[in-house]
Amino acid sequence: MTLPRRVVVFGGTGQLGCELGRTAPAGVEVTLLGRAGGDIRQPEQVAAAVDRAAAELVINAAAYTAVDRAEADAAAAYEVNASGAGHVASAAAARGLRVLHVSTDFVFDGERGQPYAPDATPCPLGVYGASKLDGERRVQSALGARAVIVRTAWLYAGEGPSFVHTMLGLLATREAVNVVSDQVGTPTWARGLARALWRIAERPQIAGPLHWTDAGVASWYDFAVAIREEALRAGVLAHAAPVHPIATSQYPTAARRPPFSVLDKASTWRALDLQPVHWRENLRCMLSELPRG
Numbered sequence: 560m561t562l563p564r565r566v567v568v569f570g571g572t573g574q575l576g577c578e579l580g581r582t583a584p585a586g587v588e589v590t591l592l593g594r595a596g597g598d599i600r601q602p603e604q605v606a607a608a609v610d611r612a613a614a615e616l617v618i619n620a621a622a623y624t625a626v627d628r629a630e631a632d633a634a635a636a637y638e639v640n641a642s643g644a645g646h647v648a649s650a651a652a653a654r655g656l657r658v659l660h661v662s663t664d665f666v667f668d669g670e671r672g673q674p675y676a677p678d679a680t681p682c683p684l685g686v687y688g689a690s691k692l693d694g695e696r697r698v699q700s701a702l703g704a705r706a707v708i709v710r711t712a713w714l715y716a717g718e719g720p721s722f723v724h725t726m727l728g729l730l731a732t733r734e735a736v737n738v739v740s741d742q743v744g745t746p747t748w749a750r751g752l753a754r755a756l757w758r759i760a761e762r763p764q765i766a767g768p769l770h771w772t773d774a775g776v777a778s779w780y781d782f783a784v785a786i787r788e789e790a791l792r793a794g795v796l797a798h799a800a801p802v803h804p805i806a807t808s809q810y811p812t813a814a815r816r817p818p819f820s821v822l823d824k825a826s827t828w829r830a831l832d833l834q835p836v837h838w839r840e841n842l843r844c845m846l847s848e849l850p851r852g
Contacts, residue, residue, distance in 0.1 A: 562587055562761045563615035567608060569597045569647055570621030574716035575661065578753035579618065584761075590614070597621075599643030606650040616760055618659045619647045619698075622691070626665070627813040629686040636690040644694030648701035657705040657763065658698060659756055664712035664744060664772075666692045669817020676823045677710070677768040685814040695768070707759055708767035709752075712822060713782070716749035717848050722779070726786045730799040740780035740804035744820045745772040748841035758831045765830055770822035773838035780804040782838075789843050794851040 562584055570576050571591025583589045590612040597608045599621050609617060622640055623629065629636035644660060651658045665688035666681040683689040698706045715721035729736045755771045777785070783802045790796040807816070828834055 561763065562757075564588060565613050566590070566616045566618060566760070567597070567612040567614040568592060568618045568620055569599050569605070569608075570619065571597070573620060574714060574719040574721065574749045575620040575752060577718055578716060578749040579620065579756065582750060582753045582757060584757055599647055600638050602646040602649065605646045606653070609650050609654060609656070614656060616659070617647060617651045617656055618661075618756060618760075619644060620661050622661070622663075624687070626685065626687045626816075629690065630813040633686045633690070636686050637693065640687070640690035641693035641697060645697035645701065648698040648706065651705070652701045655705075657707070658702055659707045659709060659759055660695065660698045660767075661752075661756075662695050662708050662710045662768075663688065663691045664710060664820035664822055665817065666695065666710065667817055667820055669742075669820040672819050674821040674823035675770070677770050677826060684817060687814060699767075704766045706767060707765060707769065709756065709759065709769050709771055710822060711747050711752050711770075712744045712772045712820060713746045714749055714752065715746065715845070717845055722746075722782065723786055723842070723845070726783050727790060727796065730787055730790070730802075731796055733800045735800050736783065736802050737805045737810070738780045738783040738802055739807050739810050740778045741807050742816050742818055743776055743778050744817075745774075745776055745822065746782050746838040746842060747772040748838075748845050750845070751835060751841055755827075755831060755833060755835075758833050762831070769827045769830070770824045771827055772822055772824060772835065773841050774835045775837045775839065776821050777838060785839055785842055786846075789839075789846050793843070793846045793849070795846050795849050
């Protein structure tokens with residue numbers, strides 16, 4: 560097992576990028592690039608950034624993730640998630656580099672009612688998922704075996720916007736919070752995903768696609784209830800509104816969400832010799848790092 564000495568991360572100022580920097584193994588020089596220094600919409604900027612970093616590995620954690628806004632602004636979503644991913648892949652291919660490309664459970668429609676294996680046939684419901692799938696295909700086409708597509712789901716971290724931080728704000732200020740209970744997936748702490756990506760980085764024989772989330776499953780309602788309970792226990796919230804379950808039909812959104820987007824991680828666990836932590840335990844760990852309420 561050999562770790563690359565220099566790694567460039569596009570989307571390096573986001574939730575996952577920050578955790579990749581925080582968890583980087585000793586001896587690895589990581590260049591974390593936000594839009595200002597590494598706008599993946601600009602192919603010349605991507606190529607220059609890879610060269611400046613003298614990168615031996617590229618991680619693409621950059622994405623347009625505004626799921627509902629994407630329905631009205633498909634061009635913006637495709638510019639980042641598809642064309643941008645292609646620019647990263649092309650720059651890496653020209654230099655003989657491997658790319659770890661982060662994708663999403665939203666490439667599946669969630670209609671089959673059982674976990675999706677990495678080789679399951681994608682069928683996105685909306686623009687966000689379709690643009691991410693297009694990006695996957697561009698990366699795979701440009702790089703072949705040097706491409707590792709890593710799909711994840713319901714990502715959150717201590718910094719940056721996420722469902723966890725949205726819930727903490729609502730729980731602290733509302734009399735009650737309604738959350739859909741008929742969409743099921745797996746919450747994933749960005750730090751756990753970052754550690755999995757570093758494990759992939761040291762195994763050059765691994766190709767994709769792979770699936771990685773925390774262990775377990777939950778509905779958004781389950782997740783919200785856990786956030787409330789764990790935040791109160793940790794002292795992050797002094798008080799919290801009750802959480803009530805509602806159906807998706809009671810909370811209409813511009814984009815359709817997959818009703819069951821649980822990813823099957825068994826093959827990834829075997830390939831990496833790494834077992835994920837249950838999502839509730841990781842949620843507890845993340846909340847323990849936040850300021851007390």
